[in-house]
Amino acid sequence: MKFISANLDNLKKLYIDQLQHLHSAETQITKALPKMIEKASDPQLKQVLQTHLQETQGHVARLEQILQNSKGEVDSKKSKGMAALIAEGEDIITDASDEAVRDAGIIAAAQKVEHYEIAAYGTVRTFAEILGLDHDADLLDTTLEEEKHADVVLTQISDSANTRADKAA
Numbered sequence: 001m002k003f004i005s006a007n008l009d010n011l012k013k014l015y016i017d018q019l020q021h022l023h024s025a026e027t028q029i030t031k032a033l034p035k036m037i038e039k040a041s042d043p044q045l046k047q048v049l050q051t052h053l054q055e056t057q058g059h060v061a062r063l064e065q066i067l068q069n070s071k072g073e074v075d076s077k078k079s080k081g082m083a084a085l086i087a088e089g090e091d092i093i094t095d096a097s098d099e100a101v102r103d104a105g106i107i108a109a110a111q112k113v114e115h116y117e118i119a120a121y122g123t124v125r126t127f128a129e130i131l132g133l134d135h136d137a138d139l140l141d142t143t144l145e146e147e148k149h150a151d152v153v154l155t156q157i158s159d160s161a162n163t164r165a166d167k168a169a
Contacts, residue, residue, distance in 0.1 A: 015127040016071055022120050023063045023074070025082035029056050031112065032086045036106050042164075045106065045157055052110075053151050059146070070136070078152035082138045085113050104165035107158045114151040123149060 033053040040046045067074045089109030096102035121144040128137035 001047060011127060012070075015131060016067070017077065018120065018124050018127070019063060019067055019070070020075060020077040021079045022117075022124065023060065023067065024076035025079035025117065025120070026060045026063060027076060028054055028079065028082050028086055030060060032089065035093065036089065038109065039093045040106055041105055042103045042157070042161060045103055045141060045161065048109070048150070048153050048157060049106075055150070059143050062143055066136050066139060070133075081115070081116060083160050085109070085116060089113070098168040099167070100161065100164035100168045103161045104158070106152050107161055111151060111154050111158075114147055114154065117147045118144065118151065 030053065033049055033056065037046055037049045037053070040049060064074045089106070089112075092105035092109050093102060094107050121140055125137050125140040125144055128134075128140055
């Protein structure tokens, strides 16, 4: 079984491949977040998701800048991992009949997405550093820090959201 396709024969190609997957992931997130915002009932959660939607649009722009500079074009490779995480989140939104439980589920789904992104951005930032692409590494590190911050804020909100969900019928 092949784990890496034949065309990924050096770190630069792997780096670009991973950036293309991240571009797809971030684009998918920009489509999923409005649905989460609409279904969230907690005003603080709605605001955090709205803020992160704006940040995510910036993440897409950074990735497009990096891809344009590295490859001369911007194209994506479908992130199947992100598609699965988003589908799981959509199931939670659909299946939760109680608003408090739905909010707790939205936070859980959003944190899974954040953890995926933290891992992915940490990896490509390291690749950029090894490849001597300092400007890319700086841009990727900025996004990585935003993803970490979003996770911290979601954790803070989860304390009260989970307590409300526990009291649901």
